[in-house]
Amino acid sequence: MMMRRMKIIQQLSFCMLAVFACFNAVAQNNTTNEVLPYKDVDGYMIIRANVGGTEGDFLLDSRGKVAVTEQAAAVRGMKSDGKGNNYPRKGFEVVGNATAIGFFVGKTVYAKEISTRIIKSNALLEKLKVDGVLGFAAFANAVVTINTKAKTISLSTPYKPAYMKLINRDDVELSQKEGLIIQTIINGQPIKAIADFYEDQPLILSSTDAKLVNGTTPTVKLAGISVSNLKVAKDNTAYTVVGKSILNQGVISFDIGRGKYYFQAFNQGEESSAPAATKETLAMVPGKVNSIDREYFLKNVYDYKSSKEWKTIGDKPVVIDFWATWCGPCMRMMPVMEELAAKYKDQVIFYKVNVDKEGELRQVFEANAIPLVIFGSLKDGASREIGADTKEKVEARIQLLLK
Known part of the structure; x- marks a missing residue:
């Protein structure tokens, strides 16, 4: 009887192990993996990142923190608390701390905000022409894989890339x-x-x-x-x-x-693993609320660097929805904006701007209180509606655009 029980226990244990192995294999196969190129400058790894709504080059540092230089902080509108402290690596001086609103590396690593050191520029940072440093604390929610042979950095979630063996x-x-x-x-x-x-x-x-x-x-x-x-x-x-x-x-x-x-x-x-593709061209779909970035805005909506007065580029008025994932009213208005975009498909072009990701646009248009919708006419400049949280508010402004 005892031998029979032992045999049953062994069989159950084997089955449990088999189930676990199967689950682990399925989980690993469901891993998403994004491959990004990095620049190698004298052995230093430099990657692109969007910190505080503005994209720039950052030095990857296994001993560092997330940090921006004083100049880069000023560009991003980040204010220092003036409290300097120690930095893990010699040669870097912290002058204060700040919060960067919006943090992106590729499409995988994202945070609504991230604690950031503000540091004095030094000879190394100036030589590499970077905006700051990215320490590995920034990647706590992703697996970072470095391949110096291919000059790539992979970001995968929720597990390591499948080719990395568990035994190693x-x-x-x-x-x-x-x-x-x-x-x-x-x-x-x-x-x-x-x-x-x-x-x-x-x-x-x-x-x-x-x-x-x-x-x-x-x-x-x-x-x-x-x-x-x-x-x-x-x-x-x-x-x-x-x-x-x-x-x-x-x-x-x-x-x-x-x-x-x-x-x-x-x-x-x-x-x-395929190398990362070059930056994709934004494809605009008529009758949809199209997501745009700073570069597209300047070329196709309004060049605010060349003119202080709003001048809509193109032959149709525009509606620009400034939003964020954490903004409840913004998210509730999304389907409404899509409905209006379809209704006015041939008359008005609809856009949306993520204020966390597009820090410069957020600052230029003072989109600190959202939802904010800007209505750009062809002849009479632009108007804005803060708290545009109903279909009636937005559609009334669209009707004025079309008069």
């Missing part, structure tokens, strides 16, 4: 003081090391960890994978440091939210 993983933590700290194996011993993508030295051993090596060439493993040709230096630091040369030996993924990182040799499937 280990622990990672994001320290407020030190940045990314990964578990490595040196001469068979687990060691916590700072991952520093600015550091040219491949491996800098702390005084404590140097005792494991005793002057010999150490064997080093990252996530179970042996890493070769690492020259060793020593320093009187609290942590061992692994430099950016590891990125030249394989693909690395950081799943900050789950406290895991993955590392494996190149050409293990990542080459199947």
